[in-house]
Amino acid sequence: MSPSSxxxxxxxxxxxxxxLSTAENVGGMGGMLGRIVTRLVRLNxxxxxxxxxxxxxxxxxxxxxxxxxxxxxxxxVIQAAPIVQRYGAQGLLGWGxxxxxxxxxxxxxxxxxxxxxxxxxxxxxxxxxVVTEQIDALRALAIDPINFLIVxxxxxxxxxxxxxxxxxxxxxxxxxxxxxxxxxxxxPAVFYNxxxxxxxxxxxxxxxxxxxxxxxVVIALASCQFGIATSGGAPGVGRAVNATVVVSAAGIFVLDxxxxxxxx
Amino acid sequence: xxxEQHASSSVGNIDEDAYVKAPTGLAALGAGALEFxxxxxxxxxxxxxxxxxxxxxxxxxxxIAQQMYEIGNRSMVFLFVVMGFIxxxxxxxxxxxxxxxxxxxxxxxxxxxxxxxxxxxxxxGALMLATRVGAGIxxxxxxxVVTEQVDALRMCAAxxxxxxxxxxxxxxxxxxxxxxxxxxxxxxxxGMWTGYAFFDIxxxxxxxxxxxxxxxxxxxxxxxxxxxxxxxxxxGYCGLTTFGGSEGVxxxxxxxxxxxxxxxxxxxxxxxxxxxxVFGG
Numbered sequence: 001m002s003p004s005s006x007x008x009x010x011x012x013x014x015x016x017x018x019x020l021s022t023a024e025n026v027g028g029m030g031g032m033l034g035r036i037v038t039r040l041v042r043l044n045x046x047x048x049x050x051x052x053x054x055x056x057x058x059x060x061x062x063x064x065x066x067x068x069x070x071x072x073x074x075x076x077v078i079q080a081a082p083i084v085q086r087y088g089a090q091g092l093l094g095w096g097x098x099x100x101x102x103x104x105x106x107x108x109x110x111x112x113x114x115x116x117x118x119x120x121x122x123x124x125x126x127x128x129x130v131v132t133e134q135i136d137a138l139r140a141l142a143i144d145p146i147n148f149l150i151v152x153x154x155x156x157x158x159x160x161x162x163x164x165x166x167x168x169x170x171x172x173x174x175x176x177x178x179x180x181x182x183x184x185x186x187x188p189a190v191f192y193n194x195x196x197x198x199x200x201x202x203x204x205x206x207x208x209x210x211x212x213x214x215x216x217v218v219i220a221l222a223s224c225q226f227g228i229a230t231s232g233g234a235p236g237v238g239r240a241v242n243a244t245v246v247v248s249a250a251g252i253f254v255l256d257x258x259x260x261x262x263x264x
Numbered sequence: 265x266x267x268e269q270h271a272s273s274s275v276g277n278i279d280e281d282a283y284v285k286a287p288t289g290l291a292a293l294g295a296g297a298l299e300f301x302x303x304x305x306x307x308x309x310x311x312x313x314x315x316x317x318x319x320x321x322x323x324x325x326x327x328i329a330q331q332m333y334e335i336g337n338r339s340m341v342f343l344f345v346v347m348g349f350i351x352x353x354x355x356x357x358x359x360x361x362x363x364x365x366x367x368x369x370x371x372x373x374x375x376x377x378x379x380x381x382x383x384x385x386x387x388x389g390a391l392m393l394a395t396r397v398g399a400g401i402x403x404x405x406x407x408x409v410v411t412e413q414v415d416a417l418r419m420c421a422a423x424x425x426x427x428x429x430x431x432x433x434x435x436x437x438x439x440x441x442x443x444x445x446x447x448x449x450x451x452x453x454x455g456m457w458t459g460y461a462f463f464d465i466x467x468x469x470x471x472x473x474x475x476x477x478x479x480x481x482x483x484x485x486x487x488x489x490x491x492x493x494x495x496x497x498x499x500g501y502c503g504l505t506t507f508g509g510s511e512g513v514x515x516x517x518x519x520x521x522x523x524x525x526x527x528x529x530x531x532x533x534x535x536x537x538x539x540x541x542v543f544g545g
Contacts, residue, residue, distance in 0.1 A: 064522060071533045078536040079383050082544075083375070092365075099361050104353065109529070112391055116521035120399070124514020131510050183540065199364055234410045234510035238403025241517040245395040246342060253349045260353055 025247065028229060029221040035146050036154050045151035053156035057118045058163060068113050069106070069168035073175025076100050081184055090186045094194025097176040099204060102169055107208045108256060110168040111215035114161050115248040119223035122153055123244040126227025127237040135228070150228070154220045161216035165209060211259050218251040310425060310501045314433050317426040327431040335432065336439030339396050343443055344450045346392050347385070351451030354384070355458040369463050373470030376455055382480040382539070383487070385448035387532045390491035393440060394524040398499035401432055402520030405503030406513040414504070429500040433493065440492030441485065479543030483535065490531050498524040 039045050076097045084093050126149065129135050138145050173195065180186040223244045230240040355376060362369060405428055408414050414424045459465035499520035506516040 064526060067526060068529055071529050074533050075383070075387075075529075075536055078533070078540050079379060081540055085544075095365075099357075104357055109391075112395070113522065113525060116395060116525050117518065120518040120521050121514070124511065124518055128509075128511040128514060183537070234513045235403070235407040237510040238407050238513045238517055241514050242396075242399040242403050245399050245517075245521050249392055249395050250342060250346060253346045253353075257349045257353050257356075260356060 025225065028225045032150070032225050032228075033217075033221055036151055039147055039151045040155075044147055045155075046148045049148060050152035050155055053152045054159060057122075057153075057156045058160040061114060061117050061160060061164060062167070064113050064117055065110060065164045065168055066171060068109055069171035070175035072105055072109050072168075073097065073101065073172035073177075074179035076105065076172070077176045077179040077183060084184060084186075090184070090190055091194050091197075093180050093184065093186050094177075094191040095197065095199045096194075097180070097191075098173060098195045098200050101172045101176065102200070102204045102208045103260075104208070104256075106169045106172050107165050107211045107215065108252070110165045111161060111212065111219065111252050112249065114157070114164055114216075115219045115223075115252065116245060118157055118160060119219040119248050120241045120245050122157065122220075122223040123227040123230075123241045124237055126153075126224065127230035127240045130228060130230045131233055131237060145228075150224050153224060157220035157223070158213060158216035161219065162209065162212050165212035169205070169208065207260075207263060210263060211256060214255050214259055215252050218255060219248045222247045222251060306505070307498065307501050310429070310504070311497050313423070313425045314429050314497055314500075317423070317430045318434060321426040321430055324431065328434050331431045331435035332439050334400070335393075335397050335435050336443060339393060339439075339443060340446075342396055343389060343392055343447050347389060347447040347451040348454040350384070350388055351380075351454035352458045354379075354451075355455040356462060359459065359463045363463075369459075369465055370469050371472070372459060372463070372465060373456065374472035374475040377452060377471075377473060378475040378480055380448050380452060380455075381476050381484045383484070383532070383536060385451060386444050386484050386487035386491065387528065389444040389447045390440065390487070390495070390528045391525055393443070393491070394495050394499075394528050395521050397436065398495050398520045398524040399517050401496055401499040402503040402506075402517045403513060405429075405500060406506035406516035409504060409506040410509055410513055424504060425500075429496065429504075432496040432500060436496040437489055437492035440495070441488040444488050477543075479539065483539035483543070486539070487532065487535050490535060491528050494527045494531060495524045498527050 077093065080093060080096045080100075083096075084090060126135075129149075135145050135149075138148060177188045177191045180191050181188055226240045226244045226247070230236050232239070355372065358376065359369060359372060362372060405414070405424075408428070414428075417424050417427055456467050456470045459470050460467055502516045502520035502523060506512045508515075
């Protein structure tokens with residue numbers, strides 16, 4: 001993410017630069033998390049800003065969440081179709097689609113879409129405010145930018161992602177049931193039985209939902225940190241947004257592995 | 265209503281500025297549909313122009329090579345890290361789930377390889393490239409639009425689609441295919457390690473190509489090419505339609521990421537469906 005880099009630097013310098021910039025980003029995100037938590041504990045943030053962000057992030061993201069979830073459900077069934085046909089295991093289609101969707105694909109794809117829609121947008125907004133010196137204006141008016149801008153966005157993103165994941169789980173399973181009926185001729189009732197026959201429990205649902213909260217924290221921290229650290233006019237905003245989506249995506253996958261492993 | 269006005273006044277959100285007279289109810293639906301149709305037609309014309317210039321345009325191999333480096337080499341580490349983790353996650357989750365039903369995990373590797381070749385490598389890899397490459401293309405072209413460099417190109421009688429988008433289009437198709445093929449190898453390797461470490465599956469058992477057939481390969485490669493073509497066209501379109509300063513660049517980048525990710529998911533649905541109908545089980 002460091003500017004220039006690559007072409008002129010030797011491999012070792014590039015490697016060192018990579019680690020330094022990674023450390024700087026992770027440190028910045030950690031520091032920001034600390035400052036956010038102190039405000040959260042004291043309930044010291046702007047409530048109307050929170051409502052506005054919840055509307056802008058949550059409600060306005062609904063269309064892409066719906067489209068993504070329906071298609072994802074369909075894709076899950078198409079991918080499982082050859083296996084179902086090979087073994088004639090129609091009763092297990094619900095289990096297969098349900099386990100894949102609830103534990104992995106639902107939270108993961110929703111997080112990626114929200115990271116693109118909300119996280120990138122958030123960085124762009126904060127970056128623009130930095131570049132046009134609106135943040136400095138806030139400071140000059142003795143308004144803490146963390147209270148006023150960052151904490152509402154943080155809560156907004158985490159809440160949005162959690163609720164979107166709940167929506168996406170339901171819609172993806174609906175999409176999967178219909179795709180199963182359309183492509184394989186598996187009755188929705190059979191699909192539902194496969195889903196609830198005991199192989200899947202509430203634990204699997206919570207597994208996905210816990211992940212969605214973790215992903216939300218990563219997206220929120222990355223987007224706020226890169227937004228606030230923007231420099232260098234319009235191209236700088238573009239670079240910040242680019243860095244946000246890349247770091248969010250990498251963070252999502254790395255944490256996905258760690259969380260899957262930690263909570264089994 | 266008040267919240268939206270507040271939004272546009274305090275932050276100057278472009279999306280809402282464009283519709284200050286916020287249409288309600290049926291009008292909002294109609295406005296959305298109209299916008300969708302117009303965007304679709306413009307996207308289509310950008311795509312056709314790109315194809316035309318790919319055949320007839322000015323040949324500049326240097327620009328293509330540079331874009332290949334930007335899109336390919338510089339995404340490699342990111343893509344390999346992500347796909348490596350994906351391989352571990354998928355084998356871990358699949359192993360746990362399969363053990364609930366059948367104790368025999370000897371076919372896990374074969375099934376994993378089939379899924380990887382047919383879908384997961386291409387689709388998840390392309391989603392990652394859509395964020396990395398799509399955001400990069402939109403930010404770069406968007407900045408050029410905002411700083412009037414694209415207008416300067418037009419003044420010099422160089423079509424921005426030919427000059428900017430075509431090299432990225434060709435480079436993206438080639439490099440997406442290459443990157444995804446390599447990334448699939450990485451994912452399979454980490455998956456094999458996970459199978460060995462957590463489920464005691466011998467790597468010799470895990471590496472089992474019996475389930476991969478010509479149909480799987482065809483579908484997988486079709487996806488690579490389709491995604492490789494879709495990402496630069498969608499994000500280039502988003503970049504070229506940028507307006508309104510640094511904020512506009514941010515918005516263009518956001519739209520590029522969202523739209524190219526959506527196009528990957530939707531293309532995946534249709535190509536997978538077609539592949540299933542053509543090649544069967």
